[in-house]
Amino acid sequence: MGNDKFEIEARYSISMGGMMIQGSWRALMWIGLSELCALSLWYSASVIAPELIDLWNLSPNSEAWFSASVPIGFVVGALFSAYFGIADRFNARKVFAISAFLGALLNALLIFADSSFIGILLRILTGITLAGIYPVAVKMLSEWFPRKRGLAIGILIAALTLGSSLPHFIVIFFSSLSWKYVIICSSVLALFSAFVVSVILDDAPVKSKRLPFSLKVLKKVIKNKPVMLANYGYFGHMWELYAMWTWLPLFMTASFSTYSPEIPHWVIGLSSFISIGIAGGIGCVIGGLISDKIGRANLTIISMLISASCSIMIGFTFGQYILLTIIISIIWGISIIADSAQFSAAVSEIAEEEYVGTALTFQMCIGFLVTIFSINLIPVIQRMIGWEWAFFILAIGPILGTITMFKYKRYEFRNEKV
Structure with a gap:
């Protein structure tokens, strides 16, 4: 049985210095x-x-x-x-x-x-x-x-x-x-x-061994300071992400219609797809490439600072030139998602192996809970003070997330040294 396992692993040999199956x-x-x-x-x-x-x-x-x-x-x-x-x-x-x-x-x-x-x-x-x-x-x-x-x-x-x-x-x-x-x-x-x-x-060919979620193990996650710092950064990131994805198309609809009522509907759909889908896809790949070179924390800090700036600036383009709105939306779409994968990667690298699965599950569940509040807050603010100021509140998440990731950096440095 042991020889069979060895043959299987040899057949699916590890290439690139043991990094890839x-x-x-x-x-x-x-x-x-x-x-x-x-x-x-x-x-x-x-x-x-x-x-x-x-x-x-x-x-x-x-x-x-x-x-x-x-x-x-x-x-x-x-x-x-x-x-x-x-x-x-x-x-x-x-x-x-x-x-x-x-x-x-x-x-x-x-x-x-x-x-x-x-x-x-x-x-x-x-x-x-x-x-x-x-x-x-x-x-x-x-x-x-x-x-x-x-x-x-x-x-x-x-x-x-x-x-x-x-x-x-x-x-x-x-x-x-x-x-x-x-x-x-x-x-x-x-x-x-x-x-x-x-x-x-x-x-x-090689199965990973992961423990199922456990409330007892969850206590270890909460007591692990660097893991929780990475989680706090993720929560700030999620506060902004899905609210932007949900409401940016409606913002564009209102903004473009204010600028020119004759704007075709397909222009809004295409602009939304480019700003969220195409730009976001590019941001994810770029973020994955850069993070391995400059570190997870540095990549998340840069991304969140840019996305927070965009969430503040986008409102000032309301009803203005369409191209200006699209440019800021694309920059926002790239930066808002470029760091997403790196929060999970950070937790998987710094958490103890016995509760990595629980740590990631905890991160994901709380992160999506956060989105429920921010998604529902945007229309309330929009009705009160208009689209020009509706996205300001989203900047709070990445700003707080940036602060926690600065604190996380020293733990990332120690982990790299080890």
């Missing part, structure tokens, strides 16, 4: 493609929110629940999955494929929803299925990249970013048709994702 880049391509397609479910309903608001006659309170429904479902699903160790007890590819299939089905059922209660419930359930996609994709990737994951995780987050913004691109083609085509298209993409992972993607 043979075939890992092919696996990354399929995992990234699957992530891109499946994550189109996240904002599939948000891009057609005006139509759904009219259809379901949503009240302001219901609109808030609608905006927060997917993050709520994701947090519930992530806690459930991690606590019971679903991804560790079952084949990760199958968990991903089943989750993508169920997500596609639940998303498609929106077509038949005739009330806000059913619609919001379906979005929450869709969020739960996404918890079996994003974290599981990270797990599969970690098995294919046992070391030096910075660039690989960056590429995966780029796929997540493109996938999340994909509905903005889809709506360009169906803006003149029924909103149902957007829902159908995103569900088809999720089904394709399930097919790729279950049929085309192979299992990693």
Whole structure:
């Protein structure tokens, strides 16, 4: 048995000085493609929110629940999955494929929803299925990249970013048709994702050993100061990220319409896709490359300072030249996500091996809980003082995150020395 294991490991020889398993880049391509397609479910309903608001006659309170429904479902699903160790007890590819299939089905059922209660419930359930996609994709990737994951995780987050913004691109083609085509298209993409992972993607030759989530182990995470500093930086990052992704398209709609009522709808959709998806994808890859050279903390500090500046400046472009708004939006889109993967990488590098899984799960769950508050705060501020000042509040997150990552730097330096 020992010889067989040795032969398997030799066959999948470690290349590039023991840093990469043979075939890992092919696996990354399929995992990234699957992530891109499946994550189109996240904002599939948000891009057609005006139509759904009219259809379901949503009240302001219901609109808030609608905006927060997917993050709520994701947090519930992530806690459930991690606590019971679903991804560790079952084949990760199958968990991903089943989750993508169920997500596609639940998303498609929106077509038949005739009330806000059913619609919001379906979005929450869709969020739960996404918890079996994003974290599981990270797990599969970690098995294919046992070391030096910075660039690989960056590429995966780029796929997540493109996938999340994909509905903005889809709506360009169906803006003149029924909103149902957007829902159908995103569900088809999720089904394709399930097919790729279950049929085309192979299992990693070497399995990682990760412990399931435990409340007892969680105490060790909370007492680990450098891990919590990295988490605090992540929480500040998340305060800004999903609120920007959610409301920037609506900001652009209002801003462009104020500048010129004749602006075609597809221009807004394309601008949103470029600012969030294309720019974000580029930012993830650049962040992954640079972080290995200048350090996780330095990369996150630079990114958060730039994104905080953009969240303050973007309001001053409201109703002004469209090109100026798009330029700042693209810079914001690049900087706001460039550091995302590095917070998880930092925790995985500095936490004790026995509770790395719990630390990452804790980081992700609290981070997405934070997004629920910031997402719902933006429309309140917008109604009170207008779009010009609505995004100011988002700068608080990256500013506080920058402070904590400055404190984290000395622990990162010690870890590198060891």
